[in-house]
Amino acid sequence: MIYTTDYQSPLGKIFLAADEKGLTGLWLEGQKYYAAQLEKEECKQEETPVLKDAKRWMDIYFQGKEPDFMPLLHPVGTEFQCAVWEILRKIPYGQTITYGEIARQLAVQRGVKKMSAQAVGGAVGHNKISIIIPCHRVVGSNGSLTGYAGGIDKKIALLKLEKTDMSRFFVPKKGTAL
Template structure:
């Protein structure tokens, strides 16, 4: 079996470094260094420490996101996951910046009985920030689980203007 050729670069954010990984066609990973499931599914990849047009577009998007300016279009995204994970990640992609959604609301959208199953899929999202898993909270408004760390989740939500004291108490 031939390995897939991917390009990798490290991007420095105000809250830590992100490993960005892309093929010639799409961004396939954006992980905070050391996060849970870091660079999952890349075992068979031929990883080249270099940039390409997809990674350049991802960096431009992140630059705009972190300075709070108008966001350009995202690079093409492609994530590797189960069909259920893909459905959850599609819902995550619809959560607007500055908004949050609960695990239960996502489960309801999918006709799924288990918010915990949704949580498992959210936690395995390979495209942190680009697919905004940080915008998912518990039904009680608590900030639970974030593969990159709760400190990063809090920072990202506050950066997007989510009032954590009022809306999550």
């Protein structure tokens, strides 16, 4: 059984899903791959302890503070996706990492010479537990704010909320200051 609930955030409505093991989904309304693979007949609108913890985590997070606990998570994906998502979980609050850096970490973990940054991008884009598994902290190799399933505007809002140094993401026009 999958249990679901909604959360009203400053970025709009968020849909949460959990099973008996932990949080399986957290999607911004309108997000790409929104509630992908959730079958309505398998879902029950009920606020379980895991979903309450996720809401409490988001209450703290949206106050601009780093939560000091993690709700139980149960990300479901391929072995490769799960490996990428585990790296995402380790990105410190208010900091960013590139797709290439994640690919290099995976290559080291797997004892191979090289991993594809594009494949990493695909796994990041299919992260089902957005925000808590912080895919918004992943940027392009030149520091550009590339893709975010929830929308670039939301990615910017999340990074600003975390007080991430945004100056490297915007190249000022000649004669202007940030």
